[in-house]
Amino acid sequence: MTSRPSLPPSDVSAGVGLAGLVGLAFWVLVCRFWPAIADAFALPGPRAVMDGPTAAMTAMLFSGAGMVGWSLLVDKVHRRPSTGIDWSNPRPLRDVIDISITKIAGLWATWAIIGLVYCIARWYWRGQYVFAMEVLEGAAPFLFMGAIPYVLWLDRVLVTPRDPAWHFGAMLIGREPWDAAEVKRHWLAWIVKGFFCAFMISIVPGGFGAVVRFDWSHAFHDPVEFATLLIETMFMIDVQIAMVGYLVTMKPLDAQIRTANPHLGAWVAALMCYPPFILMGDGGVLDYRHNGAEWPFWLQGHDVLLWIWAGALVFLTAVYAWATVAFGLRFSNLTYRGVLTNGPYAFTRHPAYLSKNTYWWLASLPFLATSGSMVDAIRNTTILALVSGVYYWRARTEEKHLLAEDAKYREYHAWMAQHGPITRTLRRFTAAITPNRPVAQPAE
Incomplete structure (x- = not known):
């Protein structure tokens, strides 16, 4: 056998x-x-x-x-x-000082440009983003000054100190040959960090404060309160762990951004899920809540169903948080920072997307409308299906990126298609409903 x-x-x-x-x-x-x-x-x-x-x-x-x-x-x-570091043979500082100065120039210029974008983009000075701007403004001097000793120390042990940051610095200084592809890699990675760090910092206080001051005494007697507390907690865990991941993209921790996703479709699919480009917000193109209501409204008076629904929603948010916790220091959208195969990733290649979208369907019940209008019900159901389609698109573009980057991911992708409990089930379902067509490997 x-x-x-x-x-x-x-x-x-x-x-x-x-x-x-x-x-x-x-x-x-x-x-x-x-x-x-x-x-x-x-x-x-x-x-x-x-x-x-x-x-x-x-x-x-x-x-x-x-x-x-x-x-x-x-x-x-x-x-x-994979860190690209050789600790056993540090170079003398005099051998890398020119490289380090070029790299520091590249980093300082990068941060100055990101700061300029923050300055001129008006959405960064409204609502919860104001807090993020205050935090980044306070951190900027430490970031700029801290780069000097960090880069001087790290360049002594890097196998290849002329990394993408160096190539951007060399382009600016104009004294040495530089590679445009490396400059592109540099900027794709820093656009990810600049965009998502501001967003993540802006939402850190809200979720944390809600969990800390929540009245726990009533939570275990009411299914809605119970679900609210635990769901808030799971989302707070997700934000906190993810925020650390965005901040510590450091080679000594083997948590560096190896490459950012180079495909335009991946960026379009991802950015439409986040402000200011979000399409799923109130009144947005993909807002599926018009004349809708959340699950407590529809299930009120049915205590058993309320507890069942609460348990299901808590489970789904727990899976969502688990998917982020499994990344440890390496969480980040639109990047390749290594391959995860344990935790929920042993069951499906995209546990966060799968659990998040299932949560939305159960929480919003889009096929029911407070107006009693069949048109509203059909519209909301169709739009939520389109939202799920966006996440399917994101999954596909992420796979395309990772399949091109890492042989281990290709092995993992193939293993999941044959043995992954959820992936294998979806493939069999696809084969059952389309027996005369080749079976695609679904991005679940």
């Missing part, structure tokens, strides 16, 4: 995300019970629950410290060849 081939090993161990989750949980509990902690230890200062923006940003230190610590001390990721 031929044994089934094993799943390719993951580039991120399960322990990384779990360590971050433990650190985050510790800080949430400290913030929630701060009045009692302050009283118990006779600490000076206010006795209020810590649910503000500073506490929310501090949470990333606790989750990030756990993930960095596990990565370095347990997984020893800094020793991997």
Whole structure:
């Protein structure tokens, strides 16, 4: 009997995300019970629950410290060849100083241009984005000055110090030959970071504060309150872990952006899911909630169904958060930073997209309309199907990128098509309904 081939090993161990989750949980509990902690230890200062923006940003230190610590001390990721670092043979500083200066010039120019975009794009100075701009403005001096010792230190041990940042700096300085393809790689990676860091920072305080100040005493007696608390918690975990991932794209942690997605379709599909380009918001082209209502409205008075629905929605958001936690330090849209094959990625190639879209269908029940209009019901159902189609498109473009980058991902992709529980089921379903057509490998 031929044994089934094993799943390719993951580039991120399960322990990384779990360590971050433990650190985050510790800080949430400290913030929630701060009045009692302050009283118990006779600490000076206010006795209020810590649910503000500073506490929310501090949470990333606790989750990030756990993930960095596990990565370095347990997984020893800094020793991997994929970092591009050779610790055993550091160069003298005099041998790399010119390279480092060119690279620092490239980085400073990049950040200045991103800052200019922030300045002239009006949406960054409205609503929750104002907080993100304040944070980035305060961090800018440390980023610019910190780049000097970091680059000088790292270039001594990099196997190839003339990386994409160097090529952009060389283009600006004009003294050495540079590669346009490397400059493009540099800018694609920094556009991802610039766009998504601002967005992620802007939503960090809201979710964290909601979880910390939530009245837990009533949550376990009401299915709607129960679901609200746990769903808020799962989304808060997702945002916190993902935010750390965007910030620590560092080679010594083997968490660098190896390549950003080069396909225009991937960028279009992704950006239409985020402000200011979002199409799914209130009144947007893909807003599927016109004359609609959420699940508590439709299921009110049916306690058993409310508890079943609450459990299903909590499960789906837990899978969604688990998919982010599994990335550890490597979460980022539109990038290749290694291959994940464990956690929920052992069941489906796209657990976050699958769980998120299933959640939307169950939470919104788009085929029901408060107006009683069949037209509204058909419209909302069709539009939500289009939203799911956008995420299918995103999945396909991500696969196209990763299949071209990494042989391990190609092995993983093929393994999932044959043995992945969800992928294999979808392939069989496709074969059953279209028996005379070639079976595509669905992006689930």
